[in-house]
Amino acid sequence: MNTIHRKIIHIDMDCFFIAVEMRDQPELYHIPAAVGGLPEKRGVIATCNYPARQFGIHSAMSSAQAKARCPELVILPSDITKYRQVSSDIHSILKQFTNMIEPLSLDEAYLDVTHCDHHSGSATLIAQNIRQQIEAKLGLTASAGVAPNKLIAKIASDMNKPNGLCVVTPAQTPIFVSQLPVAKLFGVGKATCRKLDKLGVVYCSDLQKLPLSELHHNFGKFGGILHQYCRGIDNRPVNCSRIRKSLSIEHTFSKDISHFDQLIPHAKHLITQLKQQHQKKAKHRIIKRVGVKLKFADFKQTTAEITAYQITLDIILPLIRRARSRSLKPIRLLGLSITFDTDNIVDQQQQIDLLWAG
Ligand code: TTP
Ligand code: MG
Numbered sequence: 001m002n003t004i005h006r007k008i009i010h011i012d013m014d015c016f017f018i019a020v021e022m023r024d025q026p027e028l029y030h031i032p033a034a035v036g037g038l039p040e041k042r043g044v045i046a047t048c049n050y051p052a053r054q055f056g057i058h059s060a061m062s063s064a065q066a067k068a069r070c071p072e073l074v075i076l077p078s079d080i081t082k083y084r085q086v087s088s089d090i091h092s093i094l095k096q097f098t099n100m101i102e103p104l105s106l107d108e109a110y111l112d113v114t115h116c117d118h119h120s121g122s123a124t125l126i127a128q129n130i131r132q133q134i135e136a137k138l139g140l141t142a143s144a145g146v147a148p149n150k151l152i153a154k155i156a157s158d159m160n161k162p163n164g165l166c167v168v169t170p171a172q173t174p175i176f177v178s179q180l181p182v183a184k185l186f187g188v189g190k191a192t193c194r195k196l197d198k199l200g201v202v203y204c205s206d207l208q209k210l211p212l213s214e215l216h217h218n219f220g221k222f223g224g225i226l227h228q229y230c231r232g233i234d235n236r237p238v239n240c241s242r243i244r245k246s247l248s249i250e251h252t253f254s255k256d257i258s259h260f261d262q263l264i265p266h267a268k269h270l271i272t273q274l275k276q277q278h279q280k281k282a283k284h285r286i287i288k289r290v291g292v293k294l295k296f297a298d299f300k301q302t303t304a305e306i307t308a309y310q311i312t313l314d315i316i317l318p319l320i321r322r323a324r325s326r327s328l329k330p331i332r333l334l335g336l337s338i339t340f341d342t343d344n345i346v347d348q349q350q351q352i353d354l355l356w357a358g
Contacts, residue, residue: 012108016047036063
């Protein structure tokens with residue numbers, strides 16, 4: 001029997017925010033440069049270019065630490081409006097090939113080109129054409145992965161970064177996946193990795209040896225998913241009607257906060273801002289859960305969540321208390337989030353458009 005394999009492309013822009021800035025200020029190409037918050041304001045790095053990465057600088061590192069590693073690092077403020085416009089231009093290029101597009105963030109998307117006729121249906125040539133157009137029209141480089149499913153396509157797009165293409169055919173998939181460290185698999189974070197390490201699992205080839213029952217026993221439902229992923233099997237569709245599931249906002253304090261009462265005005269301000277975002281980006285969506293995130297002075301973070309239909313101080317403060325009780329360290333950052341009810345959507349197309357617009 002002939003199995004029909006899907007053709008999935010994952011596109012990921014290289015060093016996205018700073019790449020846009022380097023294009024607009026070419027003198028930045030050869031010096032360490034980043035987009036992020038100011039060190040004096042306790043900002044963090046959003047992303048940085050390769051000269052900066054050589055110093056060990058990376059996303060989410062504090063700008064102060066980045067400057068300590070590389071004093072000549074140039075840090076530019078984030079211009080999100082500009083990045084959204086570029087993202088929308090990228091989307092226009094992708095749309096030439098298919099409507100089966102699932103945006104993951106401003107700089108990343110999956111495409112299902114299984115039924116696309118361009119380039120005689122060659123996913124490899126389509127991916128190359130997309131990368132060429134992004135470079136010619138936008139002056140930016142993108143990396144792409146081509147594979148029979150989303151799991152492998154995303155891992156592949158990272159293989160030849162920057163400005164690279166990696167194609168994994170259905171026939172190559174079993175070998176490709178068996179050589180991967182399990183940490184590369186979607187959903188395998190630090191905690192799962194540690195647990196797998198204790199079971200003697202480092203590579204997918206090790207994971208393949210564990211029986212399904214043992215995976216279920218250790219990881220519950222996710223055990224079944226791991227059993228498939230480590231064999232390169234992933235049946236998740238490219239979800240082109242993906243809609244925003246949540247909204248979040250956060251603030252890093254100019255000085256760490258030790259007293260609970262000092263958090264209250266910040267919480268009030270963030271609630272107002274999050275309500276405004278809700279109005280702007282997801283007007284008719286019904287809130288299902290409300291959450292808080294705290295980052296402590298040692299950069300450890302924790303979250304607390306509750307089922308709620310609105311975001312108010314009465315709901316937020318007990319959550320902050322709960323999260324606060326987990327550490328004695330002063331607080332560096334407060335974040336708030338709302339999760340939407342996905343069963344109850346008023347205007348789906350509008351939501352999709354807004355997701356793409358960021
Ligand atoms: P990424 O695709 O993760 O990173 P990148 O495009 O900068 O670099 P790479 O070439 O390795 O893909 O994220 C896309 C953009 O999202 C990034 O340019 C800045 C922003 N971002 C943050 O603001 N904070 C973060 O912690 C991360 C990871 C990304
Ligand atoms: Mg990227």
